[in-house]
Amino acid sequence: MTKVEEQDNKGMLEKLVHGFPGSVFEEENQGECIAEYTEPHGVDIRIEMLNKSFGDLHVLKDIDLEIRAGETFSIIGPSGTGKSVLLKHIVKLVKPDSGRILIDGHDIFAKKPKDAPREYRYSMVFQTSALFNSLTVGENVGLWLREKRICNEARIRRIIRQKLRLVGLEGKEDFMTSELSGGMKKRVAIARSLAMNPDLILYDEPTAELDPVTSDELARVIMDLKKEVNLTSIIVSHDLNFAFYLSDRVAMIHEGRIIEIGTPAELKASENPVVKNFIFTTTKGITGA
Ligand SMILES: Nc1ncnc2c1ncn2[C@@H]1O[C@H](COP(=O)(O)OP(=O)(O)OP(=O)(O)O)[C@@H](O)[C@H]1O
Numbered sequence: 001m002t003k004v005e006e007q008d009n010k011g012m013l014e015k016l017v018h019g020f021p022g023s024v025f026e027e028e029n030q031g032e033c034i035a036e037y038t039e040p041h042g043v044d045i046r047i048e049m050l051n052k053s054f055g056d057l058h059v060l061k062d063i064d065l066e067i068r069a070g071e072t073f074s075i076i077g078p079s080g081t082g083k084s085v086l087l088k089h090i091v092k093l094v095k096p097d098s099g100r101i102l103i104d105g106h107d108i109f110a111k112k113p114k115d116a117p118r119e120y121r122y123s124m125v126f127q128t129s130a131l132f133n134s135l136t137v138g139e140n141v142g143l144w145l146r147e148k149r150i151c152n153e154a155r156i157r158r159i160i161r162q163k164l165r166l167v168g169l170e171g172k173e174d175f176m177t178s179e180l181s182g183g184m185k186k187r188v189a190i191a192r193s194l195a196m197n198p199d200l201i202l203y204d205e206p207t208a209e210l211d212p213v214t215s216d217e218l219a220r221v222i223m224d225l226k227k228e229v230n231l232t233s234i235i236v237s238h239d240l241n242f243a244f245y246l247s248d249r250v251a252m253i254h255e256g257r258i259i260e261i262g263t264p265a266e267l268k269a270s271e272n273p274v275v276k277n278f279i280f281t282t283t284k285g286i287t288g289a
Pocket residue numbers: 054057059077078079080081082083084085086
């Protein structure tokens with residue numbers, strides 16, 4: 001990664017960090033972190049009759065969807081059907097033409113009342129991992145905490161160790177990111193996201209460029225996380241075996257509409273010919289776990 005790319009990368013990360021005012025470290029919260037740096041809580045997301053067009057292109061059509069608190073939820077579907085656009089709505093990067101998104105019952109696009117509870121925190125794990133190669137693993141994980149002065153240095157070091165342990169990379173703080181395999185990079189990217197204590201974590205094509213064995217390891221990391229961290233996870237993936245393996249529920253989008261929602265078993269048993277065909281062709285007939 002060049003310096004310019006790293007700078008762009010940083011800008012993008014900034015944009016995707018949400019819910020913190022970027023305040024300067026205060027001597028509160030046992031003197032270790034700013035008061036807003038609370039434990040995560042998995043959020044409940046309700047999407048009601050969401051519509052979005054770009055010019056003449058009606059991308060999202062009457063999307064109605066509930067993602068429950070603490071759920072691991074995957075969105076699948078052919079290319080260009082609106083999966084990423086939907087994800088961008090949930091993190092307020094795109095505004096709907098009509099419809100609402102309620103997170104823990106609050107309309108995220110409505111003006112916030114004065115007594116509104118703290119905004120949900122989210123973090124995105126990018127397809128490319130988007131790590132800084134010139135930094136160590138630990139520096140990547142702690143970057144945001146240090147830049148925003150969220151906690152003091154001793155606490156940041158403990159947080160880095162804890163988040164790396166959660167993704168099975170205990171003791172790897174001093175490795176250079178450039179020395180890591182693709183699967184390890186992805187896990188560092190997850191640890192970096194976890195450092196923000198997100199209530200919601202979004203994975204954009206997490207298995208892109210990973211071989212099946214590494215994808216399987218990653219699935220287990222994400223499944224184990226669910227046992228230890230209270231967060232809601234949304235995954236957009238073309239890898240149906242992966243999505244079926246680790247998701248509580250899956251929604252399939254086709255031509256801007258949700259055409260099926262259910263548990264992996266329900267999706268696999270769907271009688272909808274579009275769903276059946278998509279599952280068959282994308283898993284090459286393998287039905288997955
Ligand atoms: N900002 C934008 N302006 C105009 N068109 C857009 C914009 N963002 C997305 N689109 C269009 O919306 C449609 C859906 O795009 P989206 O990226 O959500 O698809 P996707 O299902 O995520 O595809 P893939 O699986 O290939 O990533 C595409 O036709 C895309 O070109």
